[in-house]
Amino acid sequence: MDFRDKIFLKSSENMKELPDKSVDLVVTSPPYNIDIQYGNKTSKGKVIDSKGIKYSDNLSEENYRKMLMNVFSECRRVLKDNGQAWINIKNRYLDGVVIPPFWILDMFPDMHLKNLIVWNFDWGGSTNKRFAPRYEFVFWFTKDKDKYTFNLDEVKIPALNYRPDRYKSQMKNPTDVWRISMVSGNFDERTSHPAQYPEDLIERIILSGTNKGQLVLDPFMGSGTSAAVAKKLGRHFVGYELVKEYYDIANERLSKIMEVNHE
Known part of the structure; x- marks a missing residue:
């Protein structure tokens, strides 16, 4: 069975569809497990409107980490x-x-x-009891300490303080702090998924960590951002998603990309 360019509607705790050492890169954002009822609009702690998919992110800490351990154990198995x-x-x-x-x-x-990336963004939740959080982490692991893909030239950014007398190029390493906006309601890429991460974030990861034709796995596919970016960049994808509504959103998003690519 060709498992490439497919999303499986099932748990990624068992990826029996994927052979050992068949994936080039894993990129994902696991559930937060912070006991939020996603899909509801709230005001002053009360639900005032309900729309979209509802699910509670409230496993016990033991079961949450056990679930992640199962998923990431499978990810390590299928990684080249x-x-x-x-x-x-x-x-x-x-x-x-x-x-x-x-x-x-x-x-x-x-x-x-290899890196602990700080993803810095410009908006989010507010609070008057502590400083408002405006960052998340991206942990970058490699299976081999020395042999791995890193296409730095593909992801360099313009240098603001470029000096021709000191530097050969106006382009520079983006460093380990990435300022990339979160997906807001007026973004073209926006879907109804409540925790959608931006295509720009995934694009930098896939461009730097893979080459064209290689395979990207997302075990928590959600709205399909990883798959969408992979296809746009000429890579293959495979993913897993438990929620049927998100599975449908991702596949609809991918079908539009396929239509554009065939025009």
Whole structure:
């Protein structure tokens, strides 16, 4: 069975459809597990309108981490020997305390952390009890410490303080702090998914970490951003999604990209 360019409507805790060492890059943003009822509009702590898909992100901490361990164990199994994994995850604020996500390191014991990216954005939740959070992390792991794809020239950005007498090029390394806007309601890429990450974020990851024709896996596919970007950049994708509504959103999004590519 050709599993490329497909999204499976099932849990990614068992990816039996994927052979060992068949994937070049994993990129995903796992559920937050912060006990939010997604799909509801609230005001002063009360639901005032309901629309879209509803699901509660409220596993026990033990079951949450067990689920992630199962998924990431499968990701490590299907990654090629020179493969890599990019995991977008943020701090959680529970019971008045910040819980940093550094426990994610335990999920990749046999891989190597190459960068801890700080994704900085310009808007989000507000609070008057602490400084408003405006960043998330992206952990970049490689299976081999030395042999992995890194296409820096594909993702360089213009230097604001360029000096021809000191630098050969006006383009520079984007560093490990990425200022990329979150997906707002007026973005063309916006879907009804409540936690959609931006195509620009995934584009930088896929361009730097893969070559054309290679395979990108997202075990928490959501609205299909990883798949959409992969197809636009000439890569293959494979993914998993449990929620039928999101599965349908992703496939509709992909069908439009396929139509454009065939024009």
